[in-house]
Amino acid sequence: MTGSKKPPLPLQSKVSDEVIARPQAKRRLTKLLTERKPLKGEKPAPTLWLTAEASPFILHILAREEGTLRDLDRFLRDVWMECCGHMSLFQYRAKNERTIIYTADPEPEWDDEDDPFLEDLPPEAREHYLNMTRNRFPLEKPLTTKLSGAFAGDVSLRYEYDMGTTTYVQLKVIKRLETAWPAKNQVRLIARNVRPEWKCRECGEAATRLCTMNECWEDGYAKFCATHAKTHPKQAHPREGGDWMMAPLSNSPRDPCCGYAEGPKDEEPYVWR
Numbered sequence: 001m002t003g004s005k006k007p008p009l010p011l012q013s014k015v016s017d018e019v020i021a022r023p024q025a026k027r028r029l030t031k032l033l034t035e036r037k038p039l040k041g042e043k044p045a046p047t048l049w050l051t052a053e054a055s056p057f058i059l060h061i062l063a064r065e066e067g068t069l070r071d072l073d074r075f076l077r078d079v080w081m082e083c084c085g086h087m088s089l090f091q092y093r094a095k096n097e098r099t100i101i102y103t104a105d106p107e108p109e110w111d112d113e114d115d116p117f118l119e120d121l122p123p124e125a126r127e128h129y130l131n132m133t134r135n136r137f138p139l140e141k142p143l144t145t146k147l148s149g150a151f152a153g154d155v156s157l158r159y160e161y162d163m164g165t166t167t168y169v170q171l172k173v174i175k176r177l178e179t180a181w182p183a184k185n186q187v188r189l190i191a192r193n194v195r196p197e198w199k200c201r202e203c204g205e206a207a208t209r210l211c212t213m214n215e216c217w218e219d220g221y222a223k224f225c226a227t228h229a230k231t232h233p234k235q236a237h238p239r240e241g242g243d244w245m246m247a248p249l250s251n252s253p254r255d256p257c258c259g260y261a262e263g264p265k266d267e268e269p270y271v272w273r
Contacts, residue, residue, distance in 0.1 A: 054253035
């Protein structure tokens with residue numbers, strides 16, 4: 001039906017070689033993880049099962065609770081984001097609660113208790129004023145915050161990479177479990193969406209490249225098959241010279257901001273059977 005919502009992309013398991021339908025992902029991945037026998041040197045540790053989603057892209061992640069947001073930031077950069085070393089942050093927002101921002105360089109808490117205006121206020125009014133003014137500004141914390149604390153109460157966080165052409169990712173807790181870990185690893189990729197089946201704008205065949213020129217953004221970055229990726233620059237952008245504006249398609253929400261291109265081995269350090 002025209003205008004109907006597309007079904008979510010299935011997942012490629014990184015625990016096995018199978019493709020899993022999204023509705024069955026939690027049950028099937030739980031079974032695969034339960035059946036896996038720990039390797040020599042691996043020890044059980046409290047673990048968070050998280051999803052990182054920027055539709056239609058999604059990652060299923062295991063992370064040690066004793067790990068930090070810096071570990072998770074490094075993982076997201078390596079697998080999905082990194083292009084030019086941009087700034088990034090995690091943010092917690094909830095109604096009637098103070099916003100918390102986790103960043104590499106947090107600002108110290110602003111303390112206005114010595115404000116002369118407060119000297120003549122009664123204690124209750126003074127406390128009310130301090131709480132009201134503090135809650136107007138986010139509380140900033142470091143990326144060294146442990147995951148057990150950042151996700152306490154199974155809250156959701158938003159991740160932002162690059163404060164110019166920003167890519168937003170929603171992080172959610174799926175469940176808590178105990179699973180075996182190698183000594184030095186903190187984050188593990190257990191599944192990700194299969195590559196979308198992009199279609200060439202000109203012929204409908206499988207697309208492999210996209211055009212990053214501004215005038216081609218209106219249709220979601222024009223995508224082209226190998227043949228039309230060669231002819232498009234000359235036909236649409238003859239004054240630009242060459243095909244520098246044509247970028248390879250990547251299985252990432254960062255594509256193609258700031259010249260991002262995924263590497264063939266980006267996920268390897270985070271995958272093991």
